[in-house]
Amino acid sequence: EEPNAPPAKRAKQDSSRFNWASDAFIKRSVLSAKHTKVIEAVENYKLDLDTALDSVEQSGLNPWFPKKLWKAVLKDEYVELSEVLAMATTQHKPDTSRSVSNAFAEALESTNLIKPTPSKAIVDQVTWRRAWQGTADAINFAFADRGKELNRYEQHIQRQFDDNRPSFHQNVIQYDRAVRLLIGSRRDLLFDDFEHADIARFRTVYLLPTGIHFSLSDSSPAQPGTRSRNQVKERAKEVCRKFNRGECSGCDRIHSCWTCGESGHGGETCKKGRK
Structure with missing residues (x-):
């Protein structure tokens, strides 16, 4: 071979030969305009994610959201709500972990090399609503016209909470996580597609007593004479939904805002909620 010969040209990958290519083409061709718009936005962001992330930060318009999670938002992938909640609950606390700033330290902040990503269960x-609203704000910032979709999903999950006892709520949280993992791994599902067969199946396995992932936070059987006392204790731990809607005339539940967690006002009038 000639010592100065140019390197052999790398063969271009033919994506049309992927085993799933023809089925994927057909499926995408029948997606709604709303689905297609999200896909096109994701493809545009992925052309240069670093530039897109820098643009988010430089815009001066982006909602407060964990820096490490913006990439998942732009790729329309699963977002870990516990990390969003951790930021939401500590955003007013001063950071005293580093007294001297330098470019290297700031660069490390966007990685996992210094310390584990903070999270709050x-x-x-x-806590679900606080974390979800922060996530929805970020998604709505990155993708136009998804506000109604995100609101419908929030209402869907809130309905699961509202219709079931607190001992059941861990199942709702696990159901939500499973749904968002699925949506984040697919391009044919949006958040308001919760009647899709694949998502409906999760309601069976997580929310029905016969489901394989169904569980109760308090699995011990109630002793005679303790049921009413336990019910009172459960109510005392619940945030009053009527209070948050401005409808409660007085009860033994917690009267605090389900958006910011503070007392004195409900979610409907919370100034910290989504505008």
Whole structure:
């Protein structure tokens, strides 16, 4: 071979020969305009994710959201709500972990090399809603015209919380996580496609007593004479839904905002909620 000969040209991959290519082409051709618009936006972001992320930060319009999670938002992938909640609950606390700033340290902040990503467990309806609203704000910032879709999904999950006892709520949280993992791995599903057969199946396995992933947070059988006392204790731990809607005339549930967690006002009048 000639010492200065140019390197052999790399063969271009033929995606049309992928085993799933023809079926995927047919499926995409029948997707709604709304689905297609999201796909096209994702494809545009993925052409240069770093530039897109930099543009988000430089816009001055982006909602407060964990920096490490913006990439998942732009790729329309699964977002870990516990990490969003951790930021939402600590955003007003000063960071004293580093007294001297430098470019290298700031670069490491966007990686996992310094310390594990902070997270705060989603344990009930209030913490789920706080984390979801922050996530929905970020998604709505990145993708036009998804507000109604995201609101419908929030209403769907809130309905699962509202219709079931607190001892059941961990199943709702697990159901939501499974649904969002599925949606984040597919391009043919949006958040308001919760009647799709693949998502409906999750309601069977997580939300029905016969489902393989169904469980109760308190599995011990109630002793005679303790049921009413347990019910009172459960109510005392619940955030009052009527109070948050401005409809409660007085009860033994917690009267605090399910958006910001503060007392004195409900979710309908919360100034920290989505505008």
